[in-house]
Amino acid sequence: MTSNVRRAAGTQTFSDVLLRWLWIKRPTPAGDLDLFANGVTLKVTCFLRPLGQTGPISRLGTLHLTHGKPVIWQGRGQELTLLPPLALTASAVKTGHWKLTALDLTSPSGSFTLKMPKLDVTLVRHAFDAQAS
Template sequence: MVGTSRVRRAAGTKTFTDLMLHWEQNRRVSRGPPATDPTLDLAYLAYLAAGEPMAVVAHRRDESRLRPGTLILHTQAGEPITWFSGRFPRRVGSGLPMRAPIDVNEIREVDGRDKWRVKSRQFIVIDTHAEGEPWSLAVPVIDLDLVLAAFAAVSS
């Protein structure tokens, strides 16, 4: 994995510090989400296709609850999709890789007890199987296309 300073944050993964350092994003958020221009979503897909690492907020199901974390999408890496517990990866070896093939079973709204962990208006749940192991991730709705494109790139 590359250093965290070289990882781009996806549109739904902007932090308070990002907004304070970028005046235009701050103005956009004050008018309502998203923090970045939606036309940048195409640029994020191009970054992903070019092999640049991208970070997406992703809550992973751990037994009966969703744990907050970050999904690193890096199609050129040995482990192209890796989930890290916490807000941003601190150590290289601390992640859980999603191994190909990744089959998406269902994309659904946040419901039930999960609403206590994530905001149902801003997140969507993706139920998948990665190398036969079940994964359930809640990702920002704005980043859904980026995550699905990474799954497709790894699984093809």
């Protein structure tokens, strides 16, 4: 029996990097969208920081994206359900790494800056849009 939870294409572990170096097929952003539409929970690693908070501290965690269910951020014993509507906009915050992007998230649950893999942005936007419908 296979798990109904997968890591998104941009969320890679050390093992995933080794598999890519060995030319073993890796997930793609387009494949992530198909999995999401079929009810698979996709995990996206991201850093979360309340919007406007100064200082370098962001909390590392994971966004859990499942079609038809609320988006949940989990990290180090904390859990935050992000209630719709969820709005993402470009952020002026520097990410510190070329594979990451920063976005500002506004929701009834609060306003945050998210830093996540660029490959996963399309999936996250799609999942947030699905919350609105």
